[in-house]
Amino acid sequence: MNDPSRKYFNCTDRxxxxxxxxxxxxxxxxxFIGVPVNDSNRKDMENAIEKSIKLQPFVESISVxxxxxxxxxxxxxxxxxxxxxxxxxxxxxxNDQEVKARMQYMQDLNYPLMYLEE
Amino acid sequence: MNDPSRKYFNCTDRxxxxxxxxxxxxxxxxxFIGVPVNDSNRKDMENAIEKSIKLQPFVESISVxxxxxxxxxxxxxxxxxxxxxxxxxxxxxxNDQEVKARMQYMQDLNYPLMYLEE
Amino acid sequence: MNDPSRKYFNCTDRxxxxxxxxxxxxxxxxxFIGVPVNDSNRKDMENAIEKSIKLQPFVESISVxxxxxxxxxxxxxxxxxxxxxxxxxxxxxxNDQEVKARMQYMQDLNYPLMYLEE
Amino acid sequence: MNDPSRKYFNCTDRxxxxxxxxxxxxxxxxxFIGVPVNDSNRKDMENAIEKSIKLQPFVESISVxxxxxxxxxxxxxxxxxxxxxxxxxxxxxxNDQEVKARMQYMQDLNYPLMYLEE
Numbered sequence: 001m002n003d004p005s006r007k008y009f010n011c012t013d014r015x016x017x018x019x020x021x022x023x024x025x026x027x028x029x030x031x032f033i034g035v036p037v038n039d040s041n042r043k044d045m046e047n048a049i050e051k052s053i054k055l056q057p058f059v060e061s062i063s064v065x066x067x068x069x070x071x072x073x074x075x076x077x078x079x080x081x082x083x084x085x086x087x088x089x090x091x092x093x094x095n096d097q098e099v100k101a102r103m104q105y106m107q108d109l110n111y112p113l114m115y116l117e118e
Numbered sequence: 119m120n121d122p123s124r125k126y127f128n129c130t131d132r133x134x135x136x137x138x139x140x141x142x143x144x145x146x147x148x149x150f151i152g153v154p155v156n157d158s159n160r161k162d163m164e165n166a167i168e169k170s171i172k173l174q175p176f177v178e179s180i181s182v183x184x185x186x187x188x189x190x191x192x193x194x195x196x197x198x199x200x201x202x203x204x205x206x207x208x209x210x211x212x213n214d215q216e217v218k219a220r221m222q223y224m225q226d227l228n229y230p231l232m233y234l235e236e
Numbered sequence: 237m238n239d240p241s242r243k244y245f246n247c248t249d250r251x252x253x254x255x256x257x258x259x260x261x262x263x264x265x266x267x268f269i270g271v272p273v274n275d276s277n278r279k280d281m282e283n284a285i286e287k288s289i290k291l292q293p294f295v296e297s298i299s300v301x302x303x304x305x306x307x308x309x310x311x312x313x314x315x316x317x318x319x320x321x322x323x324x325x326x327x328x329x330x331n332d333q334e335v336k337a338r339m340q341y342m343q344d345l346n347y348p349l350m351y352l353e354e
Numbered sequence: 355m356n357d358p359s360r361k362y363f364n365c366t367d368r369x370x371x372x373x374x375x376x377x378x379x380x381x382x383x384x385x386f387i388g389v390p391v392n393d394s395n396r397k398d399m400e401n402a403i404e405k406s407i408k409l410q411p412f413v414e415s416i417s418v419x420x421x422x423x424x425x426x427x428x429x430x431x432x433x434x435x436x437x438x439x440x441x442x443x444x445x446x447x448x449n450d451q452e453v454k455a456r457m458q459y460m461q462d463l464n465y466p467l468m469y470l471e472e
Contacts (some may be wrong), residue, residue, distance in 0.1 A: 004377070004463055005463060005465070005469065006466055006471045008467060009469055009470055010470070010472075011470050013374070014472070015368070015369065015372050016470075018369050018372050018373045018376070018466075019372045019373070019375065019376040019455075019470055020376060021376065022372070022373040022374060022375065022377040022378075022379075022380065023375055023376040023377070023380035024376075024378020024380065024466055025376075025380065026376065026377035026378060026380025026381035026384070027379065027380035027381075027383065027384045028381065029383045029384075030380070030382075030383075030384040030385035030464075031384035031385075044419075044458060051441055062402070071359070100440045101373075106359070106362070109358055109359060111359070113359055114364055114373075114377055115359065115431065116363055116364070116365050116369070116370075116373055117363075
């Protein structure tokens with residue numbers, strides 16, 4: 001594995017993978033919230049988010065789902081992407097360490113939670 | 119043409135088309151600047167921007183080009199989308215009035231200019 | 237009035253003011269949606285949005301209000317800025333022409349409408 | 355310390371602090387890139403970024419600096435905030451564990467690096 005930024009870090013491989021997974025989830029939320037979506041472009045946007053985040057370092061795999069159901073429709077037949085619509089599964093690998101992270105709206109928190117699955 | 123927001127406006131059809139074209143160009147710049155791009159996802163991102171902006175009212179057609187050439191590469195083989203990389207052509211129609219607008223980096227201004235072509 | 241981009245436009249002063257007002261409203265929505273807000277930082281964020289948009293060309297005045305009331309609280313005591321929370325009043329002047337534009341959530345449309353007031 | 359999301363995590367306190375620090379840095383970059391800045395609003399924007407990110411969970415302290423020097427000026431006397439202009443120092447505390455993270459443009463990488471300082 002090549003990491004041109006390695007010299008700047010002083011942590012374990014697992015800690016690095018965890019740090020990188022946080023970056024990616026924070027990036028997805030704050031980059032894409034606000035994008036116009038409805039059923040006609042949902043898959044294109046999921047695909048575009050996945051492919052752009054995959055360019056960031058150490059992303060092993062990523063799956064983005066946008067849940068539009070349950071959103072109150074507007075007079076213009078689309079909604080702005082909001083955090084409660086996002087379901088993201090992410091795997092980050094740094095050397096031998098793989099970490100699985102997720103963003104998912106949690107009803108009990110009324111919050112789009114970013115958390116570590118493994 | 120159906121416009122559920124018509125009652126809120128007091129202007130000509132051409133003025134409305136011009137207003138709407140400004141909204142779309144401001145939206146594209148400020149929504150998508152910062153997205154990770156390189157040659158592998160350029161077309162997916164162009165497509166996703168076009169399809170999302172097309173959902174906004176009165177967009178007749180839109181073409182988005184991302185120019186990566188000339189960008190200094192980073193150690194991680196992608197760049198963040200910046201305004202000077204965007205070339206957008208937009209047609210807005212409101213009733214019989216069609217307006218063509220564009221966003222393009224202008225070297226003499228060192229500025230990604232949004233302007234009216236017709 | 238100095239406009240280094242004038243040569244790229246072929247429209248009336250009023251049309252230019254209308255176009256510029258659309259850009260600013262599209263910019264505000266798509267730049268700032270997603271920002272964490274609650275009562276403790278509301279005024280700082282309103283001020284920061286106003287001052288940043290005032291840098292864009294031909295802004296005569298701008299007032300941004302963030303309405304947090306009525307938002308369902310989260311377990312972390314803040315919410316992400318959404319379009320229905322924004323109330324923006326904007327005046328754009330191009331030469332002798334002044335245009336007033338506004339962004340405001342319209343309940344009948346379930347939509348944060350950007351419109352021309354005058 | 356109160357953490358309403360604790361049940362969703364299965365990791366050490368230090369790992370949690372590291373994860374949260376990644377989220378915040380990813381959030382800052384992708385939320386605020388594109389904002390218009392020059393010397394007149396630089397401090398307001400630094401302050402607004404700091405106060406909004408402080409609302410996110412477990413932020414002990416944060417300092418944001420925007421470096422405008424060295425940016426090529428535009429014909430409109432402001433620039434769009436870009437990653438190479440940001441210098442962020444962040445402390446995250448989860449129970450007894452404190453982690454220091456930073457975002458800083460690294461010339462050798464031509465990249466705004468997010469890294470762990472301690």
